[in-house]
Amino acid sequence: MSPMAFSGNPLDRASYNRSDAAWLAAQGARGLFLPFWQNRPFVAGTRAGFLAWRSEWEGALCVFLGLDGDQALFAVDLPGETEPQLGEGNFQEMRPAAFVLKKRDTAIAGQAKALLDWHKRHGFCPNCGSATLLQDGGYRRICPQCGAEHFPRTDPVVIMLPIFGDACLVGRNQRFPPQLYSAFAGFVEPGESMEEAVRRELSEEVNLETGAVTYHATQPWPFPSSLMLGCYAEAKSRDFKIDGKEIEDARWLSKDEVRARLAGGIADEMKLPVTIAIAHFLIQDWAKR
Numbered sequence: 001m002s003p004m005a006f007s008g009n010p011l012d013r014a015s016y017n018r019s020d021a022a023w024l025a026a027q028g029a030r031g032l033f034l035p036f037w038q039n040r041p042f043v044a045g046t047r048a049g050f051l052a053w054r055s056e057w058e059g060a061l062c063v064f065l066g067l068d069g070d071q072a073l074f075a076v077d078l079p080g081e082t083e084p085q086l087g088e089g090n091f092q093e094m095r096p097a098a099f100v101l102k103k104r105d106t107a108i109a110g111q112a113k114a115l116l117d118w119h120k121r122h123g124f125c126p127n128c129g130s131a132t133l134l135q136d137g138g139y140r141r142i143c144p145q146c147g148a149e150h151f152p153r154t155d156p157v158v159i160m161l162p163i164f165g166d167a168c169l170v171g172r173n174q175r176f177p178p179q180l181y182s183a184f185a186g187f188v189e190p191g192e193s194m195e196e197a198v199r200r201e202l203s204e205e206v207n208l209e210t211g212a213v214t215y216h217a218t219q220p221w222p223f224p225s226s227l228m229l230g231c232y233a234e235a236k237s238r239d240f241k242i243d244g245k246e247i248e249d250a251r252w253l254s255k256d257e258v259r260a261r262l263a264g265g266i267a268d269e270m271k272l273p274v275t276i277a278i279a280h281f282l283i284q285d286w287a288k289r
């Protein structure tokens with residue numbers, strides 16, 4: 001199984017059953033519900049590492065996540081500006097929670113966050129402006145006015161590590177936390193293949209010419225609704241030039257240096273990506289080869 005955070009979701013999404021309103025209502029009557037507030041899942045304790053499910057729910061928005069064995073699981077969005085008090089547990093930001101939660105719970109929480117967030121931002125039909133209605137447990141919205149159907153979106157993002165010989169290029173996006181250097185990334189645009197998006201982004205961000213692009217792995221990334229497409233890109237030379245807008249610095253690192261940094265053997269101003277990010281695995285897996 002992939003070691004990637006937010007992957008490995010164990011739920012049966014019951015695609016064929018969830019469009020049956022009677023089936024869904026029966027599941028709801030004996031369902032377990034995961035509360036969310038301001039995109040934060042309800043987590044048991046601070047260090048317990050699991051999601052806190054409840055047998056009742058209150059809230060305007062409820063989506064079906066899937067079946068865990070025979071148990072139907074749902075997620076509920078709780079409105080309001082003040083944090084609801086639900087007893088044992090608290091609402092935790094998704095990113096820090098991903099370090100603490102069990103892997104399967106991180107994947108389920110990520111699915112729930114991406115889905116709830118989409119509904120909250122897509123209440124009106126982009127075709128005619130009318131209010132839309134939730135269908136299929138949350139995997140579709142329909143417009144009663146013009147009949148248009150709308151599906152939860154997943155946005156493909158390429159994330160790539162340029163390689164030249166025994167070195168990889170890492171960069172500092174100006175939006176990154178201090179000291180972080182990572183792989184390069186960008187949204188795939190309409191009419192573009194994954195490989196083309198990789199080469200375009202590297203050309204734009206660091207003026208680096210690349211050839212062959214190889215696929216590494218993917219990661220669901222619910223901030224808000226991305227699918228990260230991890231790739232390696234063969235650089236044609238070591239020559240690059242940062243764009244000075246998005247990227248404020250970039251450096252070639254040798255394989256030995258990357259290994260030493262991942263092992264914590266170099267203490268300086270540079271940090272590599274944390275273990276919940278696919279960039280960590282892109283860099284680590286290349287360094288291990």
Ligand SMILES: [Zn+2]
Nearest residue numbers: 125128143146
């Ligand atoms: Zn419409």
